Amino acid sequence: MPAEEPDPGATERPADLMDKVVGLCKRRGFVFQSAEIYGGFRSTYDYGPLGVNLLRNVKDAWWDAMVRRRDDVVGLDAAILSPPAVWAASGHLTNFTDPLVDCLQCHQRWRADKIEGVCPACGSTSFTEARAFNLMFKTHAGPLEDEGAVAYLRPETAQGMFVNFANVLQTTRKRPPFGIAQVGKSFRNEITPQNFVFRTREFEQMEMEFFVPPADAPRWFDYWLDERYRWYVDLGIPESQLRLRHHDASELSHYSVATADVEFLFPWGWDELEGIANRTDYDLKAHAAASGERLEVFDQASGDRYVPYVIEPAAGATRTMMAFLLAAYAEDEIGGEARSVLRLDPRLAPYQVAVLPLSKKETLEPLARSVLTLLQRHFTCDYDVTQSIGRRYRRQDEVGTPWCVTVDFDSLEDASVTVRDRDTTDQVRVAIADLVGELDRRAGRE
Numbered sequence: 197m198p199a200e201e202p203d204p205g206a207t208e209r210p211a212d213l214m215d216k217v218v219g220l221c222k223r224r225g226f227v228f229q230s231a232e233i234y235g236g237f238r239s240t241y242d243y244g245p246l247g248v249n250l251l252r253n254v255k256d257a258w259w260d261a262m263v264r265r266r267d268d269v270v271g272l273d274a275a276i277l278s279p280p281a282v283w284a285a286s287g288h289l290t291n292f293t294d295p296l297v298d299c300l301q302c303h304q305r306w307r308a309d310k311i312e313g314v315c316p317a318c319g320s321t322s323f324t325e326a327r328a329f330n331l332m333f334k335t336h337a338g339p340l341e342d343e344g345a346v347a348y349l350r351p352e353t354a355q356g357m358f359v360n361f362a363n364v365l366q367t368t369r370k371r372p373p374f375g376i377a378q379v380g381k382s383f384r385n386e387i388t389p390q391n392f393v394f395r396t397r398e399f400e401q402m403e404m405e406f407f408v409p410p411a412d413a414p415r416w417f418d419y420w421l422d423e424r425y426r427w428y429v430d431l432g433i434p435e436s437q438l439r440l441r442h443h444d445a446s447e448l449s450h451y452s453v454a455t456a457d458v459e460f461l462f463p464w465g466w467d468e469l470e471g472i473a474n475r476t477d478y479d480l481k482a483h484a485a486a487s488g489e490r491l492e493v494f495d496q497a498s499g500d501r502y503v504p505y506v507i508e509p510a511a512g513a514t515r516t517m518m519a520f521l522l523a524a525y526a527e528d529e530i531g532g533e534a535r536s537v538l539r540l541d542p543r544l545a546p547y548q549v550a551v552l553p554l555s556k557k558e559t560l561e562p563l564a565r566s567v568l569t570l571l572q573r574h575f576t577c578d579y580d581v582t583q584s585i586g587r588r589y590r591r592q593d594e595v596g597t598p599w600c601v602t603v604d605f606d607s608l609e610d611a612s613v614t615v616r617d618r619d620t621t622d623q624v625r626v627a628i629a630d631l632v633g634e635l636d637r638r639a640g641r642e
């Protein structure tokens with residue numbers, strides 16, 4: 197089969213990139229509006245068959261870089277429901293607020309720091325005084341809805357690491373510099389959720405608290421800025437769409453002495469993917485004071501006990517997934533026909549390989565299925581027998597599958613298959629016996 201040449205110049209961002217990616221997400225089963233059959237529940241989303249793979253791959257890539265490939269970071273999975281004591285000590289009950297204003301003309305409510313004095317709905321510049329709106333979701337644990345039963349859904353995963361600090365020290369014998377990492381859901385009652393899954397009320401975070409001797413904190417802060425920036429580049433975000441931005445003093449959270457954001461060039465402009473903060477000893481000291489537990493470490497060299505400082509890289513998994521989609525989306529032309537393609541890194545692609553029997557004829561099915569079983573041990577695979585082979589290639593390109601493996605009638609004779617590359621559309625014949633090795637090599641796994 198002749199290779200279809202893609203048009204190399206056609207990878208610029210389309211003007212309506214956001215609409216195209218949102219449309220693709222719905223049409224191909226990445227992201228659905230939550231409770232859509234009931235008219236939808238605003239700002240909440242469900243991840244469909246492809247989205248759940250992509251999101252999981254984003255989280256796995258983070259876990260791989262932050263935990264599995266390091267001997268100085270351990271994992272944790274803490275509860276989402278938490279008692280008020282945690283959030284009183286951490287300062288969130290008092291400080292985790294956004295400034296809320298009402299437009300005096302159309303009465304819509306806005307986050308004052310995001311609208312630059314002009315109502316996005318009606319253009320008015322008259323607002324109420326800003327008041328502090330706490331973003332935490334409050335609920336009740338158990339059958340009594342009294343004050344003693346109040347519980348909160350965590351607005352960040354980080355506090356799980358602080359309240360388990362002593363447990364982790366005792367059970368792992370780790371000593372600074374070391375980190376505790378967690379991936380999981382967080383909840384914030386955002387005043388204006390917006391931009392698809394960029395800002396939602398329920399979302400997933402990937403956070404790591406890295407505990408260091410206080411004097412070493414600035415050095416580790418720089419180290420993690422660099423590590424985290426390179427993580428996005430390594431997974432395919434072009435450097436032209438990525439930058440680090442340091443916060444000035446007025447922007448800092450209540451616990452931070454230095455913060456820098458990794459920002460991505462979203463269709464609406466630069467916006468945050470991840471914040472890296474020097475949280476000092478604020479959280480450990482606060483929890484030690486409130487709980488009466490000693491949350492400190494022993495320094496063998498000096499013989500002193502001290503409370504470590506914390507460097508925190510805090511990223512959003514769902515927000516980051518969206519950035520990977522936006523960066524990967526491209527349009528080009530193949531043999532005179534327009535195609536849309538997701539140039540996702542193979543580690544992130546929802547399917548890494550699609551096994552495609554050339555025809556629906558039953559003679560190809562057993563061999564195609566045995567190739568599928570072989571590949572499933574190593575890769576996440578799709579299997580598709582519907583429509584023409586050309587249509588099937590386009591469908592796989594559109595969802596970012598890096599390689600299609602076509603089983604045809606010759607395969608029955610020569611025990612070989614055709615491997616087609618998503619980006620170049622080149623096709624080569626590969627012996628089934630060499631297939632796993634060939635795809636491993638292409639995936640950079642050797």
Ligand code: ATP
Nearest residue numbers: 386394395396399401468469470471510511512515
């Ligand atoms: P923002 O200023 O955008 O509200 P933030 O600075 O409060 O965000 P952090 O507390 O630093 O955010 O949270 C760490 C990361 O968690 C963010 O960089 C982002 O990727 C993710 N995140 C925070 N809030 C949301 C949200 N409402 N929806 C999706 N992801 C979020």
